[in-house]
Amino acid sequence: MADKIVLEIARYAPERDDKPSFQSFEVPLRKEWVVLDALNYIKDKVDGTLTYRWSCRMGICGSCGMMVNGEPKLTCATFLTSYGNNATVRVEPLRYFPVIRDLVTALSDFLVKLQKVKPWLIHPNQPPLSAGEFLQTPEQLDLYKQFSMCINCTLCYAACPVVGLDQEFVGPAALALAQRYNLDNRDQGSAERLATLAHPDGIWGCTFVGECTRVCPKHVDPAGAIQQYKLTAALDWVKSFILPRGHKDAPQETAHD
C-alpha cells in the first residue's frame, strides 16, 4: 500500500473568492483512516482554514456528508483505502445546496421543507398519560420503522436530479419522514399532510430515479416511501370526495395495567 494519498478539496471563502477552486493536499494513507480523518489531519497540521462540519464520526449525527469523487457520502464512513493506491480523492460540498464556505452547505431550506410535511405525531384528544401507552405491535412498528431511520444527512438531496432541476421539490428525506408518520398506527395526521405531499412539488415531483435510495447510508429507501405514498394519495384523493374526514381507523388505546 502506498503511504500517501492526495486529496483535491473544493475551497471557497465568500469574503475572498468569486468562485470555488480546488486545492490539493497530500496526506498519510492509513488503513483505518476515513476521508474525515484526512480532513482533520489537514486542519490540525497543515491549514486551519479548511472548513467542514463533523461531530459523531460514527454515522449517526448526519453532519459530515460531502461529495467524494462525485458521490454523496458520509465522510466518517468512507475509507481512504477504498479509493485504491496512489489515487486522488476529490472532496466537494454536497451538490445542489448553496455553499457557505469550502465544504459547508446551507441546510436552512431543508429544514423549511421538513417542517412543511409536519413530521410529528398528530393525534388530537389523547387520553391522559395515566392511561398508558398506545399499543403498537412489532408488525405495526415494522410498517414505518425503516422510514424513521433518516438521520437528515441530506445525501439523498445531493443525489436527486429532481432537486437539481426544481429547488421547490420537497425532496426524498422529508417525504420519507412524512410517510413515516402516515404509516404509524398512532398517527391521525395523514389528512393534514396531504396538501403538501400531494402537490406538484411533493410526491408528484418525484420521477422515480431511485438515486436517493441508492446513496442513503441508513437504508431508509425514500424512493420506496414516495412510490408507496403515490398509491395512497391517489386513493385518498378519491376517498376525500366520499368521506368527510379521516382515512385511517383510530388506533387502539388501552390502559396500561
Add this chain to the structure above:
Amino acid sequence: MEIRSHDILLVGGGGAGLRAAIAAAEVNPKLSVAVVSKVYPMRSHTVSAEGGAAGVAKPDDSLDEHAYDTISGGDWMCDQDAVEAFVKEAPLELLQLERWGCPWNREPDGHIAVRAFGGMTNKRTWFAADKTGFHMLHTLFQTTLKYQPITRYDEYFVTKLLVDDGRVQGVVAIEIMSGKIQAITAKAVILCTGGCGRVFPFTTNANIKNGDGMALAQRAGAPLKDMEFVQYHPTGLPFTGILITEAARAEGGYMLNKDGYRYLQDYDLGKPQPTPVLRSMELGPRDRLSQAFVKEDQKGRTIPTEYGPVVHLDLRHLGEKLINAKLPFVRELCVKYQNIDPVTELIPVRPVVHYMMGGVSTDINGATPMAGLYAAGEVACVSINGANRLGSNSLPECLVFGARAGHAAAEFAASQKAPNGSVWTQATNEVLRLEQQYLHKTSGRERIATLREEMQKTIEAGAGIYREEASLKQARQKIQELQERFENVGLDDHGRTFNTELISALELGFMLDVAQSIIECALYRAESRGAHQRTDFPKRDDQKFLAHSLVRRSSDGSLSVDYLPVKITHWPPGERKYGEGSHKASKQTKVS
C-alpha cells in the same frame, strides 16, 4: 451590536434542551422560548446514545429497586431525594415520548418492551433497537417543530454568560455562518450542553463535547460539582473509540481475555453462567468493569494492538437473528468501522471515556446557586449519578430534569423584569475580547491541535481510571502551563464566515478549564469511590468524603474546592455487592 431578547434561553438542543424547551412552552405558551445550539439540534450528541432508557414499566419491578440500583451503583454519592424524584418521573417521561411518536420496541401484544442493563436488578430499560438516543432526539426535535413559540438559533456558539447583580441575564453568541457576534438576553438561561469527553484522548464523545456549559457556568461564578467522577465505558472500539453498547452484554455477550476466559469472575462480580444474570458478571456496573480491565492488563492477560491493549467482546453465540433484531447498530458499526462481523468474529474492545458524572451543581429543579441559571442533562450534576452512573439512566435524566428545569425556569421568568442595560457593556467587552484575542491577533504561535493533544495526554496520564497524588499534581502543573501557552494561541483563519478554527480555539479554552476542575477535585478527594480510584487511598471513606466536591473559579483563574453533604433519605451507605443474589439487597435495604 444587535440584541435579541427572550424569556427563556436554552443553550444546547439535545435531549435535555429540547425537553426543557417544550416544558417551558407548555407551562406558558405566551413565553418566548429560544434554543441556541452550536449545531443543528438533530446533530446533538444525544443522537449517539444506543442501549436504552431506564424507567420502571413492569409489574415485577418497583421504584424502590430502581432507586437502590442507582444509589448503590453510584457508590452512595447520589442525592437520594433527587433519585426518588427521578425514578418516579422517568416512566412518565418515557411514556410522554411514546405519545410523541418515539418508536420504542414492543412486546408481541403491543406493550412497551424492556431489556436488562448493567447494574439493574430488573429489566426496565426501554429501547428503540440500539439507536435509542437517535430516536429520542429526532422524536423530540420533530415534536418541537410544531411549537410556534420556540425560536431556534441554529449554529450559534455561546462564548459567555451575561451576569448582572448575581443574576444570569443572557448570553453572548457568535452566529457561526456570518461570524456576527451578538447578545441574546433572557430572564432565565438553561444550560443543556452535554458532557466533556473530548478533554480526554480516547472517548465515545462527539467532537462537539467540550464541556462548554460547565466552563461557561464556572466562569460566571457557579460551582461545578463532583468533577472527579469520569465514567470509562468498558467496551469501546480501538482507534475510533466508537461505543459498543452495554445492551450487547445485556443480550448475552461475554467479555473474554486473551485466553478466551471470562475474566470478570476474578473481580467480585459473580460466577459465569451461560445466560445473563442481572447485576452479575458482564452485567456489573461500568466502573467495576473498566477497573477490571486495567487489572487484567497488569496481569498480562489482554491482547496488545497498535492502539493499546484490548480484550474481546464475544457475541457469536447469540446468533445472527438476535443480533440483527436487537443489536443492528452494533453490527453496522463493527462492519463499517472495524471491518469485523460480530456474528462470526470477536470484537476488540477497551475502556473509553464516556460520561461525566459531575457538572454544574443544581438542585432537584435544575436551579444552580445563581439566580436565573439552570442546567439539565450531562452538563448538570443534580446528582442522581453519584460516583458512577448506571447505563440507561442518562437518557431519562435528560427528560426528567430537562422538564423540571423548563418548568422551574418558566416560573422564575414570569416573576422577573427584563434584563437591565448593564449587560450591554459586558457584551461589548466580550466582542472586543474575541476580536483582540483571536480574530485580529496575528502574533499567536501556539497551534490549537498541539495544545489539545498535550491536554488530552496529560489528563489521561494523571487522572485516568486509576489516579494518585503524584500523577495528579504533575497533571495539574502541566495543564497550568497549557493554560499559559493557550494565551499565545494563533489562528490560521481570520475570516468571519463559518470560522470553525475560532470555534475550536474557544472550545479548547473551555476544555482546559474543565480539565483543571477534574484534576483539582480528584486531588482533594483522598479516597476511592465509584469511578474515582486513588491507588494511594484505595478505600471508600464515608467519614470524610460522603460529600459532593464543589469547585469554584475565582476571577484570577485559581480554583477552590469545598464540600456539600450527600442527601440520604432511605438508603444508608452500604457495601456495593454484585454477583448472584446481590439483587436481593435492593428489596431489603430501605429504611424509613
